[in-house]
Amino acid sequence: MTKDIMILAIETSCDESAAAVVKNGREVLSNIISSQIELHKLYGGVVPEIASRKHIEKINQVIEEALSEANVTLQDLDAIGVTYGPGLVGALLVGVAEAKAISFAVKKPLVGVHHIEGHVSANYIENKELEPPFLCLIVSGGHTHLVLVKEYGTYEIVGRTRDDAAGEAFDKVARAIGLGYPGGPKIDKLSKEGNNRAITFPRAHIEGAPYDFSFSGLKSAVLNHINSCEMKHEEINRADIAASFQEAVIDVLVTKTMLAAKDFGMKKVAVAGGVAANSSLREALAAACSKNGLAFYHPSPIFCTDNAAMIGAAAYYEYLKGTRSGLDLNAVPNLRIGER
Ligand code: KG4
Ligand code: ZN
Numbered sequence: 001m002t003k004d005i006m007i008l009a010i011e012t013s014c015d016e017s018a019a020a021v022v023k024n025g026r027e028v029l030s031n032i033i034s035s036q037i038e039l040h041k042l043y044g045g046v047v048p049e050i051a052s053r054k055h056i057e058k059i060n061q062v063i064e065e066a067l068s069e070a071n072v073t074l075q076d077l078d079a080i081g082v083t084y085g086p087g088l089v090g091a092l093l094v095g096v097a098e099a100k101a102i103s104f105a106v107k108k109p110l111v112g113v114h115h116i117e118g119h120v121s122a123n124y125i126e127n128k129e130l131e132p133p134f135l136c137l138i139v140s141g142g143h144t145h146l147v148l149v150k151e152y153g154t155y156e157i158v159g160r161t162r163d164d165a166a167g168e169a170f171d172k173v174a175r176a177i178g179l180g181y182p183g184g185p186k187i188d189k190l191s192k193e194g195n196n197r198a199i200t201f202p203r204a205h206i207e208g209a210p211y212d213f214s215f216s217g218l219k220s221a222v223l224n225h226i227n228s229c230e231m232k233h234e235e236i237n238r239a240d241i242a243a244s245f246q247e248a249v250i251d252v253l254v255t256k257t258m259l260a261a262k263d264f265g266m267k268k269v270a271v272a273g274g275v276a277a278n279s280s281l282r283e284a285l286a287a288a289c290s291k292n293g294l295a296f297y298h299p300s301p302i303f304c305t306d307n308a309a310m311i312g313a314a315a316y317y318e319y320l321k322g323t324r325s326g327l328d329l330n331a332v333p334n335l336r337i338g339e340r
Contacts, residue, residue, distance in 0.1 A: 009081040052090035087115055119138055121310050121311075130270065130297050162206065169218060170246075
């Protein structure tokens, strides 16, 4: 029998201080998340300096909780996985410094993990049969990518956003209609009360780049619609705006994902990142995949938004490949996917 591989994973790239213990890459023994959302809400978005300070206050506590809930000690671990980019530099540094200190103190290997590769790997947790190759649509607050996952830890980006990320568009539109931060879940909820065909917002298709995205025009169209209503002294229908905006985003995401799956001959499609928690997006992708004879995979909402279990899953496959980080591991705020 092969020995179990136990990884403690740490994630502090944005506004969640998180730690998890993951066994053999797919079994989550604990997944502790301390969210700072309530704090950042007051400012309408994440304040980097506040995020770093809060991570320092919370990180030891979440790690202790993760170990105790998993019923393991630091000595039982095989490696420490940590997000080292992309993200807010001060926030990332807290997790990286903590992981380095633990690795040094207990003499266990350190594995630096790319945050977005973590999001993709969230799909392995509940879909035990999912293995590469597959196509993954990554939609988070900072990224919108279509990626071919060729093997564990081997990625090829085939499409990306030219401007705003999908989550960023959700957050900006939510702010414009007075829903507050973070906007994604609020638009998701309010959309259910609105008509998604009430307003026709633009769907951007980029000449010569069929898998690339652009959301800034859509965001401007929403702002223009609000302004023109105000000029005419018409009351805006927030639910209709939310539903019509969301429909425009989903339409583009689903269309391009299906096109890429067909063109690259992928039979399996996965979705990842905070926006993957969106109920209508999941339904639309599931329906499109079923229509096109593709298998569809998605994480539960708790594994879509930032968490450390997904970092543990990604760290496991890096660990198996022999990836080890030195104590000189640094935070890389603009780390690119597939780069080490
Ligand atoms: O992956 P994530 O937690 O953090 C980043 O790595 O960016 O993604 C956060 C983003 C935010 O923009 C948030 O508004 C969006 O994911 N989001 C959603 C939903 N839940 C979170 N967007 C649409 N619908 C949701 N239910
Ligand atoms: Zn994220």
